[in-house]
Amino acid sequence: MIRMLLRVLGHEYARPMRRTVAVMTATAIAEGLSYALLVPVLRALFGSTPAAAVPWLVAFGAAVAGYAVLRYRSDLSGFRVGTTLLRGMYHRLGDHLARLPIGWYSAGRVGEVSVMASRGLLDTMGVAAHLLAPFISACVTPLTIVAVMLAFHWQLGLAALAAVPIVAAIQIWTGRSMAAADAERHERDHEASGRVIEYLQAQPVLRAGGRTGERFQLLDDSLREVQRASRRLTLSVLPGVVGLTLAVQTTFTVLLVLGASLALGGQIGVAEVLTILVLAARCADPLLSLADIGGKLRGARSELARLDAVLRTEPLPEPREPIQPQRHDLEFDSVSFRHGDRTVIDGVSLSVPEGQRLAVVGPSGAGKSTLLQLVARFYDVDAGAVRVGGVDVRGVDAEGLMARIAIVFQDVYLFDGTIEENVRLGRPDAGEAEVRAAATAARLDEVIDRLPGGWAAHVGEGGALLSGGERQRVSIARALLKNAPIVLLDEVTSALDPVNEAAVHDGIERLMAGRTVVMVAHRLRTVRRADRIVFLDGGRIVEQGSHDELLRRGGRYADYWNLSLATATSE
Known part of the structure; x- marks a missing residue:
């Protein structure tokens, strides 16, 4: 022993x-x-x-x-x-x-x-x-x-x-x-x-x-x-x-x-x-x-x-001589990834120019969220390469990579502390004015004004004392405060009521402005404003193009769009 x-x-x-x-x-x-x-x-x-x-x-x-x-x-x-x-x-x-x-x-x-x-x-x-x-x-x-x-x-x-x-x-x-x-x-x-x-x-x-x-x-x-x-x-x-x-x-x-x-x-x-x-x-x-x-x-x-x-479990390997990307465009080069016995991503190749928005849509289990996770190097690919600014993410040190990426997930986890402490996780050394500005841009100030304690209000374990929309606003404020050049969004408005969805959408728009964005989205207006849309199914790209191009083709994306439009109308 x-x-x-x-x-x-x-x-x-x-x-x-x-x-x-x-x-x-x-x-x-x-x-x-x-x-x-x-x-x-x-x-x-x-x-x-x-x-x-x-x-x-x-x-x-x-x-x-x-x-x-x-x-x-x-x-x-x-x-x-x-x-x-x-x-x-x-x-x-x-x-x-x-x-x-x-x-x-x-x-x-x-x-x-x-x-x-x-x-x-x-x-x-x-x-x-x-x-x-x-x-x-x-x-x-x-x-x-x-x-x-x-x-x-x-x-x-x-x-x-x-x-x-x-x-x-x-x-x-x-x-x-x-x-x-x-x-x-x-x-x-x-x-x-x-x-x-x-x-x-x-x-x-x-x-x-x-x-x-x-x-x-x-x-x-x-x-x-x-x-x-x-x-x-x-x-x-x-x-x-x-x-x-x-x-x-x-x-x-x-x-x-x-x-x-x-x-x-x-x-x-x-x-x-x-x-x-x-x-x-x-x-x-x-x-x-x-x-x-x-x-x-x-x-x-x-x-x-x-x-x-x-x-003794091996972590993801760190590069001996890290390379710092000078640009913020993204590229998937023949990427394949397996999770257990299942192929989640199968030979995906696509690029996102710096400052543009890519929307990834498709049925559940298609591998949409996995694409985001591969950019952030939550996993290493089994084949191919994911590049940021022309540099393989495996050649960038973890701290340098995450400094360039802001992520907003669908399920937001908040630490058991105050709202301000959770927002400051985005950039702990930020000044008070910067924190307040990020909160205002995310429309989090509306939540803070009605909570007892304001900025000092505790959110509870996992953010249990806040609603889903309120937690999402904290997450967006955190991402805005980080001010990273690359933004990854994972269905951030899929389960929100109309009031919170509108507020969160305003915050997301401010967050995406001028940045390279990859978003997994179902909502119509979010998808429509993307510079490019990729329809993913079974880990493969079925079709890609702009919103208008894909509608003219009458393929899988058009069917998806028409179904979404019908659902939104019935609601």
């Missing part, structure tokens, strides 16, 4: 961790060696001159005091390293997650990462603070005591040494038997968490359909599976705990019988036998604690393995 922990920590934190392990090991050895002074103490006490034990008692007291100092420094080092590692690992995990491709974030994986970033990291990094010192002490101190026993009486020392491989075998066997049960428990926990969230979020739908009883049964079944998995995990630990206890007690009994036999044969004195038994008793306590510590370490190791798997 230590090797995996050092690999996860990286070079920056591995060295302090090694120092901490060294201090803890030295502390455990010092504890074992201090017990060696019990040999002359007991020998003198049971000998003809008990007063001779006084110097040895003083030496024993000094050794215990020295061990106490080491133990204090060891524990303090563990807590400090644990705290530092926790803070550092949060930053490292966050930086790594920010570099992973968007396609990596499936629905199930987001929940798994959220658990890992909270409880998982606490359990893993808590190893240094809470588990490492007891574990090292439970392993090293008994071995040191056995070495003392070997030096004192080789026969009794060998008898004690024989228990070492037995204890190690029990620990290894217990760890292997727990691995499957622990994996099952993690899977059941993950499933139950999803069921709980699903049950809570689906309350309006379930109550409207009168299906609360059925859905509760599904949740109850999931929780019951967690209970069964927990029982199996506990049962898998039990043989190891019992086996370890029996091994320790059996070893102590063997030493007692062997010592008594040697004493009766005159080969060893009573004081020596008592000393061996005292040392053996000191071995028993840390060894018996191995069962509890080992179980906690195995749980932490499972979390560590999952963390290691995430950190």
